[in-house]
Amino acid sequence: xxRLLAFLVSILLALxxxxxxxxxxxxxxxxxxxxxxxxxxxxxxxxxxxxxxxPHWHTYWKNPGDAGQPTDIRWKLPAGVGAGPVVWPAPTKxxxxxxxxxxxxxxxxxLVKITPPxxxxxxxxxxxxxxxxxVCSDVCIPEEGRFDLTLPVGTxxxxxxxxxxxxxxxxxxxxxxxxxxxxxxxxxxxxxxxxVVDARGLKPDTIRDVYFFPAEWGPVANMAKQTAHVTADxxxxxxxxxxxxAAAPQQIAGTLTLNEKTGDGEHRQAFDxxxxxxxxxxxxxxxxxxxxEGEALSLWQALAFALLGGLILNLMPCxxxxxxxxxxxxxxxxGHSRGEIRRDGIAYTAGVLASFSLMAATVLAIRSSxxxxxxxxxxxxxxxxxxxxxxxxxxxxxLSGVFEVGGRLxxxxxxxxxxxxxxxxxxxxxxxxxxxxxxxxxFMAAALGFALSQPAPQTVGVLLAMGFGLxxxxxxxxxxxxxxxxxxxxxxxxxxxxxxxAFPMYASAVxxxxxxxxxxxxxxxxxxxGGMVLIAFALWLLRLGAPASPAIWLHRGIATTxxxxxxxxxxxxxxxxxxxxxxxSGPAAGVSFDxxxxxxxxxxxxxxxxxxxxxxxxxxxxxxxxxxxxxxxLETAATRRAFEQTGTVKLKxxxxxxxxxxxxxxxxxxxxxxxxxxxxxxxxDRPKILPQILTEASVVATLTSNxxxxx
Numbered sequence: 001x002x003r004l005l006a007f008l009v010s011i012l013l014a015l016x017x018x019x020x021x022x023x024x025x026x027x028x029x030x031x032x033x034x035x036x037x038x039x040x041x042x043x044x045x046x047x048x049x050x051x052x053x054x055p056h057w058h059t060y061w062k063n064p065g066d067a068g069q070p071t072d073i074r075w076k077l078p079a080g081v082g083a084g085p086v087v088w089p090a091p092t093k094x095x096x097x098x099x100x101x102x103x104x105x106x107x108x109x110x111l112v113k114i115t116p117p118x119x120x121x122x123x124x125x126x127x128x129x130x131x132x133x134x135v136c137s138d139v140c141i142p143e144e145g146r147f148d149l150t151l152p153v154g155t156x157x158x159x160x161x162x163x164x165x166x167x168x169x170x171x172x173x174x175x176x177x178x179x180x181x182x183x184x185x186x187x188x189x190x191x192x193x194x195x196v197v198d199a200r201g202l203k204p205d206t207i208r209d210v211y212f213f214p215a216e217w218g219p220v221a222n223m224a225k226q227t228a229h230v231t232a233d234x235x236x237x238x239x240x241x242x243x244x245x246a247a248a249p250q251q252i253a254g255t256l257t258l259n260e261k262t263g264d265g266e267h268r269q270a271f272d273x274x275x276x277x278x279x280x281x282x283x284x285x286x287x288x289x290x291x292x293e294g295e296a297l298s299l300w301q302a303l304a305f306a307l308l309g310g311l312i313l314n315l316m317p318c319x320x321x322x323x324x325x326x327x328x329x330x331x332x333x334x335g336h337s338r339g340e341i342r343r344d345g346i347a348y349t350a351g352v353l354a355s356f357s358l359m360a361a362t363v364l365a366i367r368s369s370x371x372x373x374x375x376x377x378x379x380x381x382x383x384x385x386x387x388x389x390x391x392x393x394x395x396x397x398x399l400s401g402v403f404e405v406g407g408r409l410x411x412x413x414x415x416x417x418x419x420x421x422x423x424x425x426x427x428x429x430x431x432x433x434x435x436x437x438x439x440x441x442x443f444m445a446a447a448l449g450f451a452l453s454q455p456a457p458q459t460v461g462v463l464l465a466m467g468f469g470l471x472x473x474x475x476x477x478x479x480x481x482x483x484x485x486x487x488x489x490x491x492x493x494x495x496x497x498x499x500x501x502a503f504p505m506y507a508s509a510v511x512x513x514x515x516x517x518x519x520x521x522x523x524x525x526x527x528x529x530g531g532m533v534l535i536a537f538a539l540w541l542l543r544l545g546a547p548a549s550p551a552i553w554l555h556r557g558i559a560t561t562x563x564x565x566x567x568x569x570x571x572x573x574x575x576x577x578x579x580x581x582x583x584x585s586g587p588a589a590g591v592s593f594d595x596x597x598x599x600x601x602x603x604x605x606x607x608x609x610x611x612x613x614x615x616x617x618x619x620x621x622x623x624x625x626x627x628x629x630x631x632x633x634l635e636t637a638a639t640r641r642a643f644e645q646t647g648t649v650k651l652k653x654x655x656x657x658x659x660x661x662x663x664x665x666x667x668x669x670x671x672x673x674x675x676x677x678x679x680x681x682x683x684x685d686r687p688k689i690l691p692q693i694l695t696e697a698s699v700v701a702t703l704t705s706n707x708x709x710x711x
């Protein structure tokens with residue numbers, strides 16, 4: 001009888017548990033529930049925050065993916081009572097317009113272990129928690145709730161009612177178990193991880209939908225498509241390197257999910273794995289990784305695209321100053337023998353190919369050290385921008401006749417490029433490559449995206465093909481007698497032409513100083529122009545007549561000091577990656593954001609999820625192609641009107657300085673540099689990639705295509 005009374009009392013005391021705290025919003029019904037009806041001091045028990053989510057809406061996992069925020073619970077517990085971390089169910093992949101999120105839909109229970117102390121003396125245990133969560137569909141809404149749960153305390157723990165216990169049992173089945181298989185990963189030359197799970201004995205024909213959810217943001221790109229390869233030896237998943245700036249990780253943790261077909265249907269399984277870096281896992285043994293949105297090219301296609309892109313690169317504004325130099329050189333060859341003309345063309349081609357070889361070696365070295373490299377990456381360094389500004393300036397002075405080239409300035413590079421003969425032709429080719437790298441041309445982007453993600457031989461081959469394409473027009477001219485006969489005769493007009501062609505060089509120097517200001521601010525102008533004054537002074541000094549030997553050496557010493565001071569300015573420019581935000585904000589910004597929002601993945605995801613048309617412009621202050629596109633296609637009256645009439649969300653990503661988020665997005669779309677233009681039609685789950693060369697008509701047609709289709 002006494003036991004019956006005690007049981008009835010315990011049931012009565014347990015009644016407050018029935019009044020579990022519930023918070024109901026428009027999108028989520030959240031409830032704090034306990035697996036026990038009575039708590040025993042010193043005996044852990046489980047509680048859970050149950051989220052019943054509105055259909056077609058979702059909340060987020062501990063790693064929310066490309067956007068979002070996981071549910072956060074903050075406990076207020078009596079002294080001595082401890083709460084463990086949230087035990088997360090296996091997430092699902094939620095693709096919102098190409099932006100991949102990890103989260104939950106429907107009904108979930110987030111488990112937390114509560115441990116009361118053994119000497120807990122109270123008759124009841126009160127649990128209080130403040131929780132907040134982000135719930136999203138077409139829009140994202142932050143919500144929160146305050147929960148209170150009071151449980152009786154007795155000499156024995158009493159389980160909750162069967163329905164509640166079943167709820168917890170179901171939740172545990174959704175929690176990943178520890179993987180029975182060892183896991184490891186290797187790194188491709190590009191830095192992309194290749195995950196290997198040694199799950200021997202699997203039946204590949206019974207396994208479906210294998211996916212790896214990284215536990216943390218950063219090591220693995222979430223937006224990249226995963227293509228798992230299941231064999232009897234295990235599972236191999238080529239992944240894409242994420243946005244983390246840190247060095248390559250030594251281990252990658254996450255949850256591996258797969259569906260296995262059995263006699264009674266398909267069952268989803270989830271395993272927590274911790275893969276350690278294993279150099280034995282090489283990219284060479286891995287199946288080729290998917291390139292996400294980018295083009296999947298064969299090597300021959302990439303070589304053809306590279307050759308064609310190099311050819312078209314001659315038409316890009318970046319190369320015009322050097323082509324002007326080469327045109328003057330070509331004119332000077334009038335009247336020379338065919339052999340001399342051909343040697344000039346061959347030397348120019350050799351200079352171009354040597355530069356592309358050096359570039360390939362640099363790319364491979366950087367890739368092996370840092371994992372990634374992009375086209376035009378050197379222009380993200382203010383020191384490089386300053387040195388190139390000096391180079392353009394000195395070449396301009398040479399073309400203007402301020403000084404004649406001699407061996408004194410060898411090493412600066414300009415002298416070599418300005419010299420006549422084979423050496424001059426060779427270094428003109430070198431200069432052409434240097435100034436061409438801020439530009440991209442049609443067909444180049446896909447080829448570069450392929451080259452920069454491939455093993456060394458393919459990378460070198462594609463870059464050399466591009467260089468050969470760049471040199472091919474001039475090489476062909478030097479081998480075509482018919483065109484050589486059309487060359488005008490030498491005369492005094494050649495000097496005038498030579499001096500005239502100095503001005504594109506001065507314009508290029510001005511452009512590089514302007515780029516420098518976007519990277520370093522106003523101080524960059526002071527250092528660059530001051531350095532140019534010193535260089536001009538050194539050149540003037542070296543030209544002074546000084547018959548006496550002591551005076552010659554004095555002049556040389558002062559000139560050397562002046563040049564060294566000019567180059568010392570580079571040391572004042574801290575060669576570090578300024579953020580795009582700092583570089584492009586303020587009235588002196590080189591990339592105009594007038595009428596545009598600054599690109600971020602979260603803003604992109606929000607706009608796409610809202611089913612709005614979205615146009616993304618990835619640009620840089622040093623990208624002439626980008627600037628030309630803005631003038632002729634993106635900022636015209638007709639295009640602005642089309643943007644406004646279609647309600648298009650305009651996002652701009654400034655890549656003037658290094659920006660990991662933009663770099664990762666370019667990479668995910670198979671691009672190695674800017675410009676890149678992406679357009680999401682309303683409701684589209686993937687963007688349309690526009691050409692590198694835009695026209696007003698093509699942009700307006702893209703923006704209005706959806707409206708025309710609806711008519």
